[in-house]
Amino acid sequence: MTSSAAVSRAKNRLLIGAILTAALTLAGQVYAEDNTGPGTGAANGNGVGLNGLSSSVISRAPASPVEEFSKQLEDFQKSVPDLNKEIQDSAAAIDSATDIDKARAAIDQLRGQVSTLLAAVSDNGPVSQLGFKALAHIRAKLKILAQEQRFKLEERQFLVDQWQRLQAETENAAKELGDARSQFAGLLQTLQSNEDFIDELVELRQAEKAIEVIKNLTRNIRDASARLNRLIGSIKPPGA
Amino acid sequence: MTLTKAHAVGLLAAVMVVGGIVVAFWPSRDVGYVQINTVPAAPITQAGLYLDATKLAPIRQGGTLLRQPIGTLKLQAETLSGERAAICDIVVKRNRITTVTVSVLERPPRCLCRFTGSGDPKDHTCVS
Numbered sequence: 001m002t003s004s005a006a007v008s009r010a011k012n013r014l015l016i017g018a019i020l021t022a023a024l025t026l027a028g029q030v031y032a033e034d035n036t037g038p039g040t041g042a043a044n045g046n047g048v049g050l051n052g053l054s055s056s057v058i059s060r061a062p063a064s065p066v067e068e069f070s071k072q073l074e075d076f077q078k079s080v081p082d083l084n085k086e087i088q089d090s091a092a093a094i095d096s097a098t099d100i101d102k103a104r105a106a107i108d109q110l111r112g113q114v115s116t117l118l119a120a121v122s123d124n125g126p127v128s129q130l131g132f133k134a135l136a137h138i139r140a141k142l143k144i145l146a147q148e149q150r151f152k153l154e155e156r157q158f159l160v161d162q163w164q165r166l167q168a169e170t171e172n173a174a175k176e177l178g179d180a181r182s183q184f185a186g187l188l189q190t191l192q193s194n195e196d197f198i199d200e201l202v203e204l205r206q207a208e209k210a211i212e213v214i215k216n217l218t219r220n221i222r223d224a225s226a227r228l229n230r231l232i233g234s235i236k237p238p239g240a
Numbered sequence: 241m242t243l244t245k246a247h248a249v250g251l252l253a254a255v256m257v258v259g260g261i262v263v264a265f266w267p268s269r270d271v272g273y274v275q276i277n278t279v280p281a282a283p284i285t286q287a288g289l290y291l292d293a294t295k296l297a298p299i300r301q302g303g304t305l306l307r308q309p310i311g312t313l314k315l316q317a318e319t320l321s322g323e324r325a326a327i328c329d330i331v332v333k334r335n336r337i338t339t340v341t342v343s344v345l346e347r348p349p350r351c352l353c354r355f356t357g358s359g360d361p362k363d364h365t366c367v368s
Contacts, residue, residue: 185305
């Protein structure tokens with residue numbers, strides 16, 4: 001009886017300990033997520049998070065910055081088709097809406113979806129930040145290798161070649177992420193300016209014109225979404 | 241496994257404490273974006289710009305897009321004497337982009353808002 005009570009107590013303590021650990025880890029991840037900026041901070045210390053896109057990489061054991069960037073980029077790429085599907089569904093909802101209020105609500109929701117994607121690739125977003133860190137790590141490695149005396153010349157050359165290959169791949173991925181960033185930003189700007197125009201039209205009681213603007217907007221969204229899907233899908237994570 | 245009342249209370253207290261910690265560190269979901277373009281565009285611009293208290297990283301290829309909490313931010317530029325001078329206010333709205341162009345050739349740099357809201361060229365509050 002006494003031993004069964006002791007076992008029960010131990011189990012309860014284990015359960016409480018596990019919950020505490022899990023929750024503290026989660027809190028730590030959330031905190032860490034917003035402190036992954038480059039040296040100067042890139043204006044990212046304002047407590048802004050990203051709905052979970054970056055959490056997976058932070059929760060793993062420390063890997064090299066290049067690996068982290070590559071993994072985060074792959075995770076982001078995997079999340080894009082689903083989010084893109086949501087964008088396409090929202091576009092369909094806007095297209096089929098005959099009520100302007102519903103269409104505006106759908107545009108507002110769509111801005112949220114695009115914003116989620118943009119958050120990942122903004123200059124102070126987690127994917128871009130890891131890209132900066134990866135490049136800084138590679139440059140530091142190349143600098144060290146240039147003075148390295150432990151290896152034979154051909155061994156050193158082999159390492160330098162490999163790091164330079166990774167550097168080229170990382171720079172390329174970062175550049176393509178920059179292109180994606182511009183397109184996401186363009187899409188968000190299109191949405192906001194159209195939304196403002198629709199508001200003005202509603203104020204002028206130009207409902208028909210507003211519906212026409214909404215229909216045109218959905219075509220643009222579908223095109224932009226398909227382009228972004230292709231663009232992000234084609235980015236090659238370094239070392240992959 | 242049986243939970244006594246004391247254990248249940250302990251568990252609840254632990255969950256509440258931890259929940260409080262999580263909430264305290266949980267980031268705001270209300271975010272918007274600030275697009276800062278610099279003219280003339282250069283591969284890297286070291287303009288010494290600050291958004292509120294945070295110094296911006298050097299701006300690459302004439303532009304940077306930053307995720308920010310919603311509200312009004314003060315864009316400041318470092319003067320030659322090292323002090324900071326406010327050059328404009330930037331209003332960040334939820335899931336919207338506010339664009340501002342900074343002319344870095346001038347001392348201190350000058351803000352050119354894409355939209356000011358009021359239409360007044362002397363208005364130094366940029367809106368989306």
